[in-house]
Amino acid sequence: MPDEILPTVTQSALRGLACKCPRCGKGKLYSGFLTLRPNCESCGLDYAFIDAGDGPAIFIIMIAGAIVVACALIVEVKYQPPFWVHAVLWLPLILVTTLLPLRSMKSLLIALQFHHKASEGRLIDREPK
DSSP: OTTSOOOOHHHHHHHHHTTBOTTTSOSBSBSSSSOBOSBOTTTOOBGGGOOOTTHHHHHHHHHHHHHHHHHHHHHHHHHOOOHHHHHHHHHHHHHHHHHTTHHHHHHHHHHHHHHTTOOOOOOOOOOOO
8 A cells, every 4th residue: 555645643543542453544453352463454454563562551550540549539538438438439440440441542552653653673883983
């Protein structure tokens, strides 16, 4: 597909959030919950370049942590419930705020990686000074 125009950053981000192929936006990115397909079923893009690493998990941990800690502090200061109430309230919230957005965050980072042609760092041969 060399004759196609590359998507804008916004288009790439929307394709990522929809868990679609970063190049065509039609094919599915995942075969399981977080298991990537080997290639796009629509345009044939090989997904071997993908390396999101721990990036999605780190973003989700930071966002979910801020939400849960802020809510827990407000409830503690305002109502001072027993500890078992905190466990009942915050364990489901932790699961919801971490697992639900993880798939979309991973595909968003994959789409942005594709858009910016990110790859592993390489050393450059330089002349000594």
